[in-house]
Amino acid sequence: MTEGRPEDIYLGGEIWNYEFALPSSVSGRPRGCKYMGCSALLSDRASVDLAIFSHLDEPHEVRLRLFRSDREARYEAKVYDKTLSIEAQGEVEREDFVPNRQYEIRFTVSTSSDGRTTQEDHVHYYPVRGKEEPYMAFDLDPGGVMRMR
Known part of the structure:
Protein backbone atom coordinates (compact mmCIF):
# COMPACT_ATOMS: atom_id res chain seq x y z
CA MET A 1 0.00 0.00 0.00
CA THR A 2 1.31 3.43 -0.93
CA GLU A 3 1.32 5.97 1.85
CA GLY A 4 -1.08 8.89 1.47
CA ARG A 5 -1.66 12.14 3.29
CA PRO A 6 -3.74 12.15 6.53
CA GLU A 7 -6.76 13.46 4.62
CA ASP A 8 -6.59 10.57 2.11
CA ILE A 9 -8.30 7.20 2.42
CA TYR A 10 -7.27 3.86 0.92
CA LEU A 11 -10.04 2.36 -1.21
CA GLY A 12 -9.99 -0.32 -3.88
CA GLY A 13 -6.23 -0.38 -4.30
CA GLU A 14 -5.92 3.37 -4.75
CA ILE A 15 -5.45 6.29 -2.40
CA TRP A 16 -8.44 8.64 -2.63
CA ASN A 17 -8.45 12.23 -1.49
CA TYR A 18 -10.91 12.38 1.40
CA GLU A 19 -12.08 15.91 0.58
CA PHE A 20 -12.75 15.60 -3.14
CA ALA A 21 -12.94 11.85 -3.76
CA LEU A 22 -10.12 11.96 -6.28
CA PRO A 23 -7.64 9.18 -6.68
CA SER A 24 -4.41 10.74 -5.45
CA SER A 25 -2.68 9.69 -8.67
CA VAL A 26 -5.23 11.60 -10.79
CA SER A 27 -5.63 15.35 -11.00
CA GLY A 28 -8.78 15.18 -13.11
CA ARG A 29 -12.34 14.14 -12.43
CA PRO A 30 -13.69 12.54 -9.24
CA ARG A 31 -14.53 8.86 -9.56
CA GLY A 32 -16.06 8.15 -6.19
CA CYS A 33 -17.48 9.40 -2.98
CA LYS A 34 -15.84 9.65 0.38
CA TYR A 35 -18.06 7.23 2.26
CA MET A 36 -17.13 3.58 2.48
CA GLY A 37 -19.78 1.31 0.97
CA CYS A 38 -21.09 3.85 -1.52
CA SER A 39 -19.65 2.31 -4.67
CA ALA A 40 -23.05 2.37 -6.37
CA LEU A 41 -23.01 6.16 -6.14
CA LEU A 42 -20.04 6.76 -8.45
CA SER A 43 -19.85 8.90 -11.55
CA ASP A 44 -16.96 9.65 -13.90
CA ARG A 45 -17.76 13.34 -14.28
CA ALA A 46 -16.41 16.04 -11.97
CA SER A 47 -19.40 18.38 -12.03
CA VAL A 48 -23.16 18.43 -12.32
CA ASP A 49 -25.23 20.58 -14.67
CA LEU A 50 -28.41 22.33 -13.52
CA ALA A 51 -31.62 22.90 -15.50
CA ILE A 52 -34.92 24.38 -14.34
CA PHE A 53 -37.80 24.38 -16.83
CA SER A 54 -40.78 26.65 -16.23
CA HIS A 55 -44.23 25.55 -17.38
CA LEU A 56 -45.82 28.68 -15.89
CA ASP A 57 -47.37 31.74 -17.50
CA GLU A 58 -45.67 34.22 -15.17
CA PRO A 59 -42.07 34.73 -14.06
CA HIS A 60 -40.94 33.09 -10.82
CA GLU A 61 -37.89 33.14 -8.61
CA VAL A 62 -36.26 30.08 -7.11
CA ARG A 63 -33.91 30.36 -4.18
CA LEU A 64 -31.60 27.33 -4.27
CA ARG A 65 -29.44 26.33 -1.32
CA LEU A 66 -27.20 23.30 -1.66
CA PHE A 67 -25.61 21.63 1.33
CA ARG A 68 -22.98 18.91 1.34
CA SER A 69 -24.22 15.94 3.30
CA ASP A 70 -20.75 15.10 4.60
CA ARG A 71 -20.42 18.21 6.78
CA GLU A 72 -22.02 18.60 10.19
CA ALA A 73 -21.92 22.38 10.56
CA LYS A 78 -23.39 25.24 2.36
CA VAL A 79 -21.92 25.34 -1.16
CA TYR A 80 -24.52 27.41 -3.00
CA ASP A 81 -27.14 29.99 -2.00
CA LYS A 82 -28.61 32.13 -4.76
CA THR A 83 -31.93 33.21 -6.17
CA LEU A 84 -32.52 32.46 -9.84
CA SER A 85 -35.08 34.34 -11.94
CA ILE A 86 -37.02 32.21 -14.40
CA GLU A 87 -39.12 33.77 -17.12
CA ALA A 88 -42.59 32.49 -18.01
CA GLN A 89 -42.23 29.30 -20.08
CA GLY A 90 -38.46 29.78 -19.82
CA GLU A 91 -35.53 27.82 -18.51
CA VAL A 92 -32.35 28.34 -16.56
CA GLU A 93 -29.32 26.22 -17.30
CA ARG A 94 -25.91 26.17 -15.61
CA GLU A 95 -23.11 23.95 -16.85
CA ASP A 96 -20.59 22.66 -14.32
CA PHE A 97 -22.91 23.93 -11.59
CA VAL A 98 -21.38 22.14 -8.59
CA PRO A 99 -18.98 19.23 -7.98
CA ASN A 100 -20.61 15.84 -8.45
CA ARG A 101 -21.31 14.65 -4.91
CA GLN A 102 -24.28 14.07 -2.63
CA TYR A 103 -26.33 17.17 -1.71
CA GLU A 104 -29.40 18.23 0.18
CA ILE A 105 -31.10 20.83 -2.00
CA ARG A 106 -33.39 23.28 -0.22
CA PHE A 107 -35.51 25.54 -2.38
CA THR A 108 -38.08 28.29 -2.12
CA VAL A 109 -40.29 29.15 -5.10
CA SER A 110 -42.00 32.54 -5.26
CA THR A 111 -43.79 34.69 -7.80
CA SER A 112 -41.70 37.51 -9.26
CA SER A 113 -44.59 39.98 -9.27
CA ASP A 114 -45.46 40.03 -5.56
CA GLY A 115 -42.90 37.72 -3.94
CA ARG A 116 -45.58 35.33 -2.71
CA THR A 117 -44.04 31.99 -1.73
CA THR A 118 -45.66 29.09 -3.55
CA GLN A 119 -43.44 26.29 -2.21
CA GLU A 120 -40.67 25.58 0.29
CA ASP A 121 -39.20 22.09 0.24
CA HIS A 122 -36.06 20.03 -0.15
CA VAL A 123 -34.80 17.09 -2.20
CA HIS A 124 -31.63 15.00 -2.19
CA TYR A 125 -29.19 14.55 -5.05
CA TYR A 126 -27.09 11.39 -5.26
CA PRO A 127 -24.41 10.82 -7.92
CA VAL A 128 -25.12 7.69 -9.98
CA ARG A 129 -22.58 5.24 -11.42
CA GLY A 130 -22.18 5.33 -15.18
CA LYS A 131 -24.19 8.49 -15.72
CA GLU A 132 -22.08 10.26 -18.34
CA GLU A 133 -23.77 13.65 -18.06
CA PRO A 134 -24.90 14.07 -14.45
CA TYR A 135 -27.49 16.79 -14.00
CA MET A 136 -30.03 18.21 -11.60
CA ALA A 137 -33.22 18.94 -13.52
CA PHE A 138 -36.39 20.49 -12.16
CA ASP A 139 -39.80 21.40 -13.54
CA LEU A 140 -41.79 24.40 -12.34
CA ASP A 141 -45.39 23.27 -12.67
CA PRO A 142 -48.75 25.04 -12.32
CA GLY A 143 -49.27 26.48 -8.87
CA GLY A 144 -45.55 27.32 -8.63
CA VAL A 145 -44.60 23.82 -7.50
CA MET A 146 -41.10 22.62 -8.35
CA ARG A 147 -40.30 18.93 -8.71
CA MET A 148 -37.07 17.13 -9.48
CA ARG A 149 -36.98 15.03 -12.67
Missing part, protein backbone atom coordinates in the same frame (compact mmCIF):
# COMPACT_ATOMS: atom_id res chain seq x y z
CA ARG A 74 -24.25 24.30 8.22
CA TYR A 75 -21.63 26.99 7.56
CA GLU A 76 -19.23 24.29 6.33
CA ALA A 77 -21.90 22.39 4.40
Whole structure:
Protein backbone atom coordinates (compact mmCIF):
# COMPACT_ATOMS: atom_id res chain seq x y z
CA MET A 1 0.00 0.00 0.00
CA THR A 2 1.31 3.43 -0.93
CA GLU A 3 1.32 5.97 1.85
CA GLY A 4 -1.08 8.89 1.47
CA ARG A 5 -1.66 12.14 3.29
CA PRO A 6 -3.74 12.15 6.53
CA GLU A 7 -6.76 13.46 4.62
CA ASP A 8 -6.59 10.57 2.11
CA ILE A 9 -8.30 7.20 2.42
CA TYR A 10 -7.27 3.86 0.92
CA LEU A 11 -10.04 2.36 -1.21
CA GLY A 12 -9.99 -0.32 -3.88
CA GLY A 13 -6.23 -0.38 -4.30
CA GLU A 14 -5.92 3.37 -4.75
CA ILE A 15 -5.45 6.29 -2.40
CA TRP A 16 -8.44 8.64 -2.63
CA ASN A 17 -8.45 12.23 -1.49
CA TYR A 18 -10.91 12.38 1.40
CA GLU A 19 -12.08 15.91 0.58
CA PHE A 20 -12.75 15.60 -3.14
CA ALA A 21 -12.94 11.85 -3.76
CA LEU A 22 -10.12 11.96 -6.28
CA PRO A 23 -7.64 9.18 -6.68
CA SER A 24 -4.41 10.74 -5.45
CA SER A 25 -2.68 9.69 -8.67
CA VAL A 26 -5.23 11.60 -10.79
CA SER A 27 -5.63 15.35 -11.00
CA GLY A 28 -8.78 15.18 -13.11
CA ARG A 29 -12.34 14.14 -12.43
CA PRO A 30 -13.69 12.54 -9.24
CA ARG A 31 -14.53 8.86 -9.56
CA GLY A 32 -16.06 8.15 -6.19
CA CYS A 33 -17.48 9.40 -2.98
CA LYS A 34 -15.84 9.65 0.38
CA TYR A 35 -18.06 7.23 2.26
CA MET A 36 -17.13 3.58 2.48
CA GLY A 37 -19.78 1.31 0.97
CA CYS A 38 -21.09 3.85 -1.52
CA SER A 39 -19.65 2.31 -4.67
CA ALA A 40 -23.05 2.37 -6.37
CA LEU A 41 -23.01 6.16 -6.14
CA LEU A 42 -20.04 6.76 -8.45
CA SER A 43 -19.85 8.90 -11.55
CA ASP A 44 -16.96 9.65 -13.90
CA ARG A 45 -17.76 13.34 -14.28
CA ALA A 46 -16.41 16.04 -11.97
CA SER A 47 -19.40 18.38 -12.03
CA VAL A 48 -23.16 18.43 -12.32
CA ASP A 49 -25.23 20.58 -14.67
CA LEU A 50 -28.41 22.33 -13.52
CA ALA A 51 -31.62 22.90 -15.50
CA ILE A 52 -34.92 24.38 -14.34
CA PHE A 53 -37.80 24.38 -16.83
CA SER A 54 -40.78 26.65 -16.23
CA HIS A 55 -44.23 25.55 -17.38
CA LEU A 56 -45.82 28.68 -15.89
CA ASP A 57 -47.37 31.74 -17.50
CA GLU A 58 -45.67 34.22 -15.17
CA PRO A 59 -42.07 34.73 -14.06
CA HIS A 60 -40.94 33.09 -10.82
CA GLU A 61 -37.89 33.14 -8.61
CA VAL A 62 -36.26 30.08 -7.11
CA ARG A 63 -33.91 30.36 -4.18
CA LEU A 64 -31.60 27.33 -4.27
CA ARG A 65 -29.44 26.33 -1.32
CA LEU A 66 -27.20 23.30 -1.66
CA PHE A 67 -25.61 21.63 1.33
CA ARG A 68 -22.98 18.91 1.34
CA SER A 69 -24.22 15.94 3.30
CA ASP A 70 -20.75 15.10 4.60
CA ARG A 71 -20.42 18.21 6.78
CA GLU A 72 -22.02 18.60 10.19
CA ALA A 73 -21.92 22.38 10.56
CA ARG A 74 -24.25 24.30 8.22
CA TYR A 75 -21.63 26.99 7.56
CA GLU A 76 -19.23 24.29 6.33
CA ALA A 77 -21.90 22.39 4.40
CA LYS A 78 -23.39 25.24 2.36
CA VAL A 79 -21.92 25.34 -1.16
CA TYR A 80 -24.52 27.41 -3.00
CA ASP A 81 -27.14 29.99 -2.00
CA LYS A 82 -28.61 32.13 -4.76
CA THR A 83 -31.93 33.21 -6.17
CA LEU A 84 -32.52 32.46 -9.84
CA SER A 85 -35.08 34.34 -11.94
CA ILE A 86 -37.02 32.21 -14.40
CA GLU A 87 -39.12 33.77 -17.12
CA ALA A 88 -42.59 32.49 -18.01
CA GLN A 89 -42.23 29.30 -20.08
CA GLY A 90 -38.46 29.78 -19.82
CA GLU A 91 -35.53 27.82 -18.51
CA VAL A 92 -32.35 28.34 -16.56
CA GLU A 93 -29.32 26.22 -17.30
CA ARG A 94 -25.91 26.17 -15.61
CA GLU A 95 -23.11 23.95 -16.85
CA ASP A 96 -20.59 22.66 -14.32
CA PHE A 97 -22.91 23.93 -11.59
CA VAL A 98 -21.38 22.14 -8.59
CA PRO A 99 -18.98 19.23 -7.98
CA ASN A 100 -20.61 15.84 -8.45
CA ARG A 101 -21.31 14.65 -4.91
CA GLN A 102 -24.28 14.07 -2.63
CA TYR A 103 -26.33 17.17 -1.71
CA GLU A 104 -29.40 18.23 0.18
CA ILE A 105 -31.10 20.83 -2.00
CA ARG A 106 -33.39 23.28 -0.22
CA PHE A 107 -35.51 25.54 -2.38
CA THR A 108 -38.08 28.29 -2.12
CA VAL A 109 -40.29 29.15 -5.10
CA SER A 110 -42.00 32.54 -5.26
CA THR A 111 -43.79 34.69 -7.80
CA SER A 112 -41.70 37.51 -9.26
CA SER A 113 -44.59 39.98 -9.27
CA ASP A 114 -45.46 40.03 -5.56
CA GLY A 115 -42.90 37.72 -3.94
CA ARG A 116 -45.58 35.33 -2.71
CA THR A 117 -44.04 31.99 -1.73
CA THR A 118 -45.66 29.09 -3.55
CA GLN A 119 -43.44 26.29 -2.21
CA GLU A 120 -40.67 25.58 0.29
CA ASP A 121 -39.20 22.09 0.24
CA HIS A 122 -36.06 20.03 -0.15
CA VAL A 123 -34.80 17.09 -2.20
CA HIS A 124 -31.63 15.00 -2.19
CA TYR A 125 -29.19 14.55 -5.05
CA TYR A 126 -27.09 11.39 -5.26
CA PRO A 127 -24.41 10.82 -7.92
CA VAL A 128 -25.12 7.69 -9.98
CA ARG A 129 -22.58 5.24 -11.42
CA GLY A 130 -22.18 5.33 -15.18
CA LYS A 131 -24.19 8.49 -15.72
CA GLU A 132 -22.08 10.26 -18.34
CA GLU A 133 -23.77 13.65 -18.06
CA PRO A 134 -24.90 14.07 -14.45
CA TYR A 135 -27.49 16.79 -14.00
CA MET A 136 -30.03 18.21 -11.60
CA ALA A 137 -33.22 18.94 -13.52
CA PHE A 138 -36.39 20.49 -12.16
CA ASP A 139 -39.80 21.40 -13.54
CA LEU A 140 -41.79 24.40 -12.34
CA ASP A 141 -45.39 23.27 -12.67
CA PRO A 142 -48.75 25.04 -12.32
CA GLY A 143 -49.27 26.48 -8.87
CA GLY A 144 -45.55 27.32 -8.63
CA VAL A 145 -44.60 23.82 -7.50
CA MET A 146 -41.10 22.62 -8.35
CA ARG A 147 -40.30 18.93 -8.71
CA MET A 148 -37.07 17.13 -9.48
CA ARG A 149 -36.98 15.03 -12.67
